[in-house]
Amino acid sequence: xxxxATSGGDALVLARTHERAAEAAREAEAAxxxxxxxxxxxxxVPVLQLEGISLSFGGITALDGIDLxxxxxxxxxxxxxxxxxxxxxLNVVSGLYRPDRGMVRLGSERFAHVPTSRLAALGVARTFQxxxxxxxxxxxxxxxxxxxxxxxxxxxxxxxxxPQARREEAESRxxxxxxxxxxxxxxxxxxxxxxxxxxxxxxxxxxxxxxxxPQLLLLDEPLAGVTLGEKQELAAHISNTRDAYGTTIVLxxxxxxxxxxxxxxxxxxxxxxxxxxxxxDEVRSDQAVIDAYLGVAHEGExxxxx
Amino acid sequence: MTTAAxxxxxxxxxxxxxxxxxxxxxxxxxxxxxxxxxxxxxxxxPFLALALAALGLNLLTGYAGQVSLGxxxxxxxxxxxxxxxxxxxxxxPFLVSLVAAGRxxxxxxxxxxxxxxxxxxxxxAVSTLAAQFFVQWALTKFGWFSNDSPSGVIxxxxxxxxxxxxxxxxxxxxxxLTVVVISTLLAIRLLRSQVGRNFIALRDNExxxxxxxxxxxxxxxxxxxxxxxxxxxxxxxxAFAYLRTVEPAGFNLDRSFGILFIIIIxxxxxxxxxxxxxxxxxxxxxxxxxxxxALLGDxxxxxxxxxxxxxxxxxxxxGLLIAEPRGLIALVDRLAEPILRRFSRPLSRSTxx
Ligand SMILES: Nc1ncnc2c1ncn2[C@@H]1O[C@H](COP(=O)(O)OP(=O)(O)OP(=O)(O)O)[C@@H](O)[C@H]1O
Ligand SMILES: [Mg+2]
Numbered sequence: 258x259x260x261x262a263t264s265g266g267d268a269l270v271l272a273r274t275h276e277r278a279a280e281a282a283r284e285a286e287a288a289x290x291x292x293x294x295x296x297x298x299x300x301x302v303p304v305l306q307l308e309g310i311s312l313s314f315g316g317i318t319a320l321d322g323i324d325l326x327x328x329x330x331x332x333x334x335x336x337x338x339x340x341x342x343x344x345x346x347l348n349v350v351s352g353l354y355r356p357d358r359g360m361v362r363l364g365s366e367r368f369a370h371v372p373t374s375r376l377a378a379l380g381v382a383r384t385f386q387x388x389x390x391x392x393x394x395x396x397x398x399x400x401x402x403x404x405x406x407x408x409x410x411x412x413x414x415x416x417x418x419x420p421q422a423r424r425e426e427a428e429s430r431x432x433x434x435x436x437x438x439x440x441x442x443x444x445x446x447x448x449x450x451x452x453x454x455x456x457x458x459x460x461x462x463x464x465x466x467x468x469x470x471p472q473l474l475l476l477d478e479p480l481a482g483v484t485l486g487e488k489q490e491l492a493a494h495i496s497n498t499r500d501a502y503g504t505t506i507v508l509x510x511x512x513x514x515x516x517x518x519x520x521x522x523x524x525x526x527x528x529x530x531x532x533x534x535x536x537x538d539e540v541r542s543d544q545a546v547i548d549a550y551l552g553v554a555h556e557g558e559x560x561x562x563x
Numbered sequence: 564m565t566t567a568a569x570x571x572x573x574x575x576x577x578x579x580x581x582x583x584x585x586x587x588x589x590x591x592x593x594x595x596x597x598x599x600x601x602x603x604x605x606x607x608x609p610f611l612a613l614a615l616a617a618l619g620l621n622l623l624t625g626y627a628g629q630v631s632l633g634x635x636x637x638x639x640x641x642x643x644x645x646x647x648x649x650x651x652x653x654x655x656p657f658l659v660s661l662v663a664a665g666r667x668x669x670x671x672x673x674x675x676x677x678x679x680x681x682x683x684x685x686x687x688a689v690s691t692l693a694a695q696f697f698v699q700w701a702l703t704k705f706g707w708f709s710n711d712s713p714s715g716v717i718x719x720x721x722x723x724x725x726x727x728x729x730x731x732x733x734x735x736x737x738x739x740l741t742v743v744v745i746s747t748l749l750a751i752r753l754l755r756s757q758v759g760r761n762f763i764a765l766r767d768n769e770x771x772x773x774x775x776x777x778x779x780x781x782x783x784x785x786x787x788x789x790x791x792x793x794x795x796x797x798x799x800x801x802a803f804a805y806l807r808t809v810e811p812a813g814f815n816l817d818r819s820f821g822i823l824f825i826i827i828i829x830x831x832x833x834x835x836x837x838x839x840x841x842x843x844x845x846x847x848x849x850x851x852x853x854x855x856x857a858l859l860g861d862x863x864x865x866x867x868x869x870x871x872x873x874x875x876x877x878x879x880x881x882g883l884l885i886a887e888p889r890g891l892i893a894l895v896d897r898l899a900e901p902i903l904r905r906f907s908r909p910l911s912r913s914t915x916x
Contacts, residue, residue, distance in 0.1 A: 351774055377776030389771035391764045393832065402760045406776025412785060415756035416749060426757070465775070 303362070304329050304473050304505045310349055310359035312342075312529075319345040320356065321529040327473070332499055332506045334516045337526035338549070343509045344386055346526070347475045350507075351376055351383050363473070377406035380472035384462045384479055386509075392451025396442055396461050397433060399450050403465035404429035429468075436464045439501070440494055456483035460491065467498060474498070476508045480515060488512070492519055517541065525549070578903055590740055595733045603732040604805075606845060611739040612800040614841035617825040618750055618834060619793030624823070625831035626754065627786035628766025629679050630687055633694035634794055634822040636675075639814035640668040640698060641795025642802035643708050646717045650710060657723055661742070661799055668795020669788040671698070676787025680780060695816055702811035709811075716810040719803040735804040742800060746793055747834065753789065754834075762786055763832070794822075828880060830890025839891045848872050 305327040312320040319342045327333045335343050348354040350361055352371030361368050363379050376382075382403070391399050407429070410422035437446050440460050445453055450461055459479060466474060479495065480488045492515050498504050510516045516523060517537045525533040525540060527549040533540050540546055598607065620634050644667040648660035675694040679687050702708050702715050709715040722729040722738050729738040753759055761782045764772040773779050802809040821844060829840020852868050859867075887894045 353770065353774075373773050374776065374778070376774055383774060385771065389768045391760075391767040391771070393763050393767050394760060398760050398763075402757070402764050402772075402777070403775055405757060405761065405764075408757055412753065412756070412758045412789075415758055416752045418752070422756070429757075 302329060303327055304364065305350065305507065306362040307346075307350070308360045308362065310346070310356045310361070312345055312349060312354060312356045318529045320349065323359070323526075323529075323531050325524055325531065325534070327505060327507055330499065330503055330505055331521040332496065332508060332519055334520035334523045335507065335509045335526060336511070336513070336516055336523060341526040342529040343526055344477055345529075347383060347477050347507070347509065350475060351381065377469060377471075381475065382466035382469060382471035382473075383475035384459075384466050384477060386477040386481070388455070388458050388462060390450040390458055390462055390465070392449065394450060395447050396450050396453070396464075397430075397437065397446040399461055400433040400436060400446075400464045400468050401429045403468040404432055406469065432468050432470075433464075436468045439497075440464045440467075456487035456491075459483055459487075460494070463491070463494065463498075467502070467504075470502055470504070472505060474504050474506045476506065478509050478511065480510055480512060488515065495519060587744070591737070595737060598733075598736075600732040603736040606849065608732075608736050608739050608805045609801070610841055610845040611736075611743045612797050612805050613822065613825060613845060614838045615743045615746055615800060616794050616797035616822050617829065617837035617841050618747060619790045619795075619797060620822050621826045621832065621834070621837045622750060622754075622762070622793065623786050623790035625826055625833065625836075626759065626766065627762035627783070627790075629676070629783065629786055630684060631691040631694075631787075631790070632688050632816070632819050632823065633675060633691040633698075635814040635816065635818035636694040636698035637668045637672055637791040637794040638798030638801055638818065639702060639811060640671050640791075641665060641798030642809055642814075643702055643717065644668065644795070645799040645803065646719065647708065647710075649720055656725075661796060664799050665792040665796045668798065669792035672787045672791020672794075673784050676784050676791075679783045679787065692816075695819055699811050699814060702814075714810055714812075716808060717802070719807045719809070722803055729804075739800045739804045742796060746796060750789075750793065751834065758782070758785065766832075824876070824880060826890075828883060828891055830892035833890065833892045836890050836892035839895065843891065847876065851875060 303326040305325070307323050307325040310320050310323040311318075321342075323342075323346060325346075335346060337343055345354060349356050350363075350371060352368075352373035355370040359369075361371050363371065363381060366379070371379075391402065394402070408425050410419065410425055414422040415426075437443055440463060442457070442460060442464060445457060445461075450458060453461065459482075463476070463479060466476075476495070480491055483491060495506060495508065496519055499506055508516075508520065510519075520537060522535060523533075523537055523540045524531055525543070525546050532545045532549055533543045535543070594603070594607065616634060616638060619637070620631060623629050623631055641664045645660045645664035648655055648663050649657065652660070671694070675691060678690040682690055706712075706715075709717050722735060724738070729735050754762070761772070761777045764775070764777050765779065765782050765786075769779065772782075798814075806813070825840035825844050826837055827840075828843055829838070830836025848868070851872055855868060855871065883891065883894075887897070
């Protein structure tokens with residue numbers, strides 16, 4: 258599959274129909290790295306597992322009995338129409354929301370309410386649908402702060418610059434420089450984050466999440482609102498991240514083209530329910546998905562797919 | 564700049580360093596000899612104390628984003644704590660009581676910072692008023708704090724460090740200057756460390772900070788503690804080096820607002836801004852009274868002065884904030900940039916430092 262994004266889902270749906278056979282053949286030859294990684298050492302161990310997560314706000318049901326297992330090293334997309342509950346799901350995983358029912362399993366620990374302050378220590382990092390950078394800090398300092406949970410030296414040691422404080426500062430600085438180079442942010446690393454173009458800020462947020470080398474990376478619409486060129490570049494960065502660091506990635510994205518190309522598996526939400534979960538191929542041809550998602554937006558084309 | 568030196572701003576930093584070197588040379592080498600007692604006593608010493616108080620509040624409000632209306636309370640805690648250490652612990656070196664007073668102020672600050680764990684913005688600001696009223700009330704109500712002097716008035720003992728007494732106007736000025744310089748250097752170090760980044764992270768996006776693993780609780784209380792420590796030390800300077808006789812009523816809400824105005828006028832989250840704002844707040848009333856006296860003669864008495872001062876300062880704040888919301892320091896940087904550019908290559912526009 259290519260990473261090239263198209264301007265609209267409809268053209269893609271058409272193109273995909275023709276491509277499908279060829280793709281299937283290619284995929285059979287080159288199994289995605291996720292599959293290999295997940296199977297190392299016998300049975301696949303989910304990095305993240307949701308068990309019957311339900312959440313409502315007043316009368317609105319945002320999530321309704323969601324089960325989800327994300328395997329080690331996979332890129333898992335979550336798609337669905339606006340208000341389907343995608344962001345709420347990530348907020349539950351990061352502990353910003355407490356589900357009414359259900360459990361979240363992260364690695365070996367199981368939570369009714371994920372402790373947000375321990376999230377980074379649990380190996381989970383995330384980005385937000387709306388930018389959540391520290392605008393008054395330069396890019397480099399934003400990224401260095403992504404390393405903060407590894408720091409032990411207290412403020413007195415930091416002021417006195419004890420060997421421990423210096424070592425920690427040097428470590429986090431080096432890690433940040435690495436990620437900044439990886440995401441091609443060198444040119445702006447000394448500029449205040451708040452003044453940068455939207456697409457660059459999105460990349461800075463990705464860098465801040467990546468710097469601690471999380472096991473699990475949650476991305477809420479990392480490609481929304483960026484230009485087409487930036488979109489391709491960011492999508493490539495995301496898949497490189499998995500390949501380079503072995504990071505498991507859960508990704509919310511509206512651009513079906515990008516999603517199909519990028520993800521190993523796709524979960525589809527609609528009105529807080531999970532209506533489909535499978536490989537891009539399976540999801541693409543799933544009747545419920547077509548009805549609820551693709552069908553609504555592109556009635557003409559769906560007929561062609563079916 | 565809150566970060567360590569970087570190539571783009573390298574030249575700017577050297578310009579900054581040069582400026583600071585010139586200022587320090589003048590402050591230590593010229594002013595003590597050339598300045599009149601009036602200049603030292605009535606202008607520079609209060610300026611130093613206010614600049615330090617503003618720096619302390621700026622750490623909390625400008626950098627960490629926690630609004631406080633209780634600064635005068637921490638000035639008072641510092642002043643009365645130093646007074647009592649000095650009075651009750653015999654042979655205690657003054658520097659020790661100074662630092663101990665800062666610590667008492669820090670402890671009280673952490674106590675009144677606890678609501679910040681639940682409250683934000685406007686609500687937090689209102690809750691810090693509690694510190695303001697409580698401290699003033701306690702110092703007046705319990706005679707112990709002022710050694711049972713009527714209405715809580717305390718007379719500061721002479722400043723003496725390592726056998727040297729800083730008694731004259733010059734001595735008290737030099738003592739204040741040294742305390743301010745050292746405190747400022749420590750504050751800069753703090754701001755450049757991860758703690759400083761945590762402060763700004765907390766201010767700019769609390770949720771993201773929490774997700775990343777910034778210890779919110781500790782960072783907030785630390786901001787209150789460090790800020791109150793510095794404000795407390797400033798209170799000691801205010802009481803011991805400047806006024807020498809203080810009463811709790813002198814640390815009222817007006818004083819708290821005065822310090823808040825300094826950092827808003829000077830520029831939030833800027834150390835240079837705090838200094839500039841303090842200079843403005845000290846020099847401006849003096850200029851205004853000279854000007855008023857020259858233009859209006861006898862009609863311009865102290866009552867008129869105080870009133871006109873409030874009106875003009877109020878108007879100036881509004882005008883300034885419309886013209887440059889980032890304060891005087893941003894204005895200065897903007898004006899200085901073309902001049903500096905002539906001497907060096909493009910400069911960073913960052914206003915933090
Ligand atoms: N904090 C909240 N308070 C009240 N309602 C909320 C809150 N967060 C989400 N909701 C509601 O829950 C539902 C799901 O919202 P959510 O943001 O998870 O959708 P989404 O799939 O991310 O949508 P989008 O594609 O627009 O980002 C919506 O009806 C939304 O209004
Ligand atoms: Mg969303």
